Amino acid sequence: MSYVIAVSGKGGTGKTTLAALIIRTLLDSGRKPVLAVDADPNACLGLALNNETSETIGQLREDVLEDPGQIPAGMGKAEYLDYRLRECTVEGSGFDLITMGRSEGPRCYCYINSLLRHFLDRLDEKYRYVVIDNEAGMEHLSRRTTRDVDLLLVVSDATVMGLRSAARIHTLADSLDVNIRRWGLVINRHDGELSAPQQAEIQRAGLDVWGQVPQDEAVLAHALAGASVLDLPADSPAVVAVRGVLQRIWQPAMA
Ligand SMILES: Nc1ncnc2c1ncn2[C@@H]1O[C@H](COP(=O)(O)OP(=O)(O)OP(=O)(O)O)[C@@H](O)[C@H]1O
Ligand SMILES: [Mg+2]
Known part of the structure; x- marks a missing residue:
């Protein structure tokens, strides 16, 4: 059974970067194979991992609904979907990537979704691990196509407003029918002490801080050059910080 880590948070907070850094850490420590799931319709995880695909599950779902005639004679719908889904899985070194693509339209997707x-x-x-990069907001979790989440990391900037958004995500997800075993807050692009108002907001959110990832110029330089997070130096501050965040999963005393 795989361990599922999902990354959530409001727009632009660093979800994709954190998801890619988590995958990077898992690979560096030999915890593979990893399945990377890009669940953001505006897919970017492939770029961060230098492993892009044009085949998405959303497109596949539409294709099958739009033109069932394309299913080869003698092949069942489930079998055909299985074959196309395998084609949607891009193989990387130590990890595979699937891209969910855009979400559902107004038609009935029940049968396809259950397949x-x-x-x-x-x-x-x-x-061994599944890492899901989510779109901003929580809607995706209410129509998840995969099973429960072992760890949901909410990414936020360090502003009080940002932290309040993280609290909202927490409250909303708690009201949804999704089984999330553990929660953590990751404060991105911030280093050092948290002020009293920041701490008060975190307490209100009811979230435990799993770590702070500092502003890392190498992360930005890689993003500007379209380079992969997998190629960041091992001692890059963001890489080191995310390694620290994941230690919490593996320390039995804190599990
Ligand atoms: N710790 C960091 N140091 C420097 N730059 C960072 C850091 N974290 C993220 N960034 C940069 O900030 C930008 C936004 O990050 P990212 O794309 O990961 O956010 P996101 O939450 O996935 O955005 P979206 O909501 O659009 O999916 C990117 O250019 C990324 O390189
Ligand atoms: Mg993103």
């Missing part, structure tokens, strides 16, 4: 859930559940089993 997808079945496929993704089986896919999960092949991997």
